[in-house]
Amino acid sequence: MWDYTDKVKEFFLNPKNIGEIDNPDAVGEVGSIICGDALRLTLKVDKETNRIIDARFQTFGCASAIASSSALTELIKGKTLDEALQISNQDIADFLGGLPKEKMHCSVMGREALEAAINNYKGIPTVVEEEGRVVCQCFNVTEEKIRKVAMENHLTTVDDITNYTKAGGGCGECKSEIEAILRDIWLIKKPEKLTKQKKLTNLQKIALIQEIIEKEIRPALQSDGGDIEIIDIEGNKVVIAMRGMCTGCVMSGVTIDSIQNKLREFVGEEITVEVQ
């Protein structure tokens, strides 16, 4: 049995704001009965202030899907549409005191329904999920959604993606594609949290190299079953060792180049990477 928090249980057993608003100003519908969860969110919006005066939901799904939907309605009531859009799936999960990681997709569904409803209100046609390139056939998940959820939640492994989107949780055939998408996001995307630094002391340089390798490089490699280890940092020379799937990988030259490029970009042009 899942380890649900008391708040999840409370919102599941006594959900707030259930049902449908008559003549709603906005409707957001996501999910499908085939995939096992679906949410229909209806909103009443004050036209003058753009404030959500009422929100109701109908959910087909498990306890955490029902609790997440109910939590969402509580979170958005009284907020302006712009304020509501600031609410992330993590906020929904946090409001409930957390969700089991395998159930995070329930909170993502809440966030999606909110976006769909607000788009509907603004008259923006919702980008129907099926329109993107479907990566996971089992759960009809597009590349776009995988990228979005990965970036928003800093997800680095295929398991994370499965927990947050269900993609990869069925036959598993799409897993290698998800891996490729993750690799693409985390090796090419510029790290958000690190800013380029100038004139580093030796100690600062070592610390920065370590940080970039730990935060930006290793997770992507690990998601692929590989890994590297820093053996030594000698002036501008970074000596690493390949581990796991990276050992003897035919693509290791490419991997080393991309590590070197990343370090050059963020630490200094003079950095070289060597394999032990």
Add this chain to the structure above:
Amino acid sequence: MNTIYLDNNATTKVAPEVIEEMIPYLSIFYGNPSSMHTFGGQLLKKIEEAREKVALLIGADPEEIIFTSGGTESDNTAIFSAAELYPTKKHIITTRVEHPAVRNFCKHLARRGYRITFLPVNNQGQLNIDDLLKAIDDDTLLVSVMFANNEVGNIFPIQEIGEILRERHILFHTDAVQAVGKIPIDLKKLPVDMLSLSGHKLHAPKGIGVLYIRKGTRFFPYIRGGHQEKGRRAGTENVPSIIGLGKACELAIQNINIEYNYISKLRDKLETSLIKLCPDVRINGDPQNRLPNTTNLSFEYIEGEAILLRMNEYGICASSGSACTSGSLEPSHVLRAMGVPFTAIHGSIRFSLSRYNTEEEIDKVIEILPGIVNDLRLLSPFGRDRLIRKH
């Protein structure tokens, strides 16, 4: 709050008589049966007595019984043994609705170069014998078909399959974990070479099971080490549990017919009442040909985990084939193999009864569940009308 336990295909309560029988072997007689001294050595006799009781329940010879750690080990051992002994044959036939203990072991062999045929079932969960006949070829080493399905209770035509295989000299294993103790089984008449059973499905403890191997069937041990079980399964015997299983089998022999009637009557009452009280419910499986204790119902438009958790508030225990109850995201492979529509799989609930259930308990479920179903349906965006509109 009293627990109403309707999840006996998952596990059963250990019978009080079984516990009583076991206690001395957990406390006073703790010896090792392999020891030279009487304190341990005398336990061998008790193990043999238990073996006789198990054999009696399934119409076997005591020497055809090997004690294992449970159903999974028995299933794995049977398939492993066949594969080891006939290494030139590389084809195994099984079904799409097997327990993971068979299914995943076969998948493992598939990665080792074996060809596995997973026989389909129809929408009532029954096999088509023609499919089996078509699948058999010169390379076929083993057929493994469960006796009764754990999720819907379907009973498979083991006699008929066994006869076909005997003629063709193909090994036949059946996972009878759900059947033993619930329906009469007589291996003297049943052409089966290997059969698995598990203690905790028939009111013995967890962690004890049996692999039956018909005399004359070649066997290759899976667990190796000491000489226990005549070298067929190494490891110090789980004496208290073996004795407990013996007692559980003795109780099953005494009660099997009485229970069949008693339990199936309760099950039928539960099923017909729920169907009457809740609209849009379907029975999954073959109502004519199933275990007396099992019913699998789909409540359309709502999801199984939600139903289970609401029932849990009243102390009612059942299980669901919905994906949300397990770590995996895939709903029950059994219901999918049967072609149950997704709309119904997600809302499937399995009730499995035992002799310890009472009519009052069933009445309580009948009183409470329709309200829960109604409540959750009010919460659901799908109703009959909307679904029709959408498709």
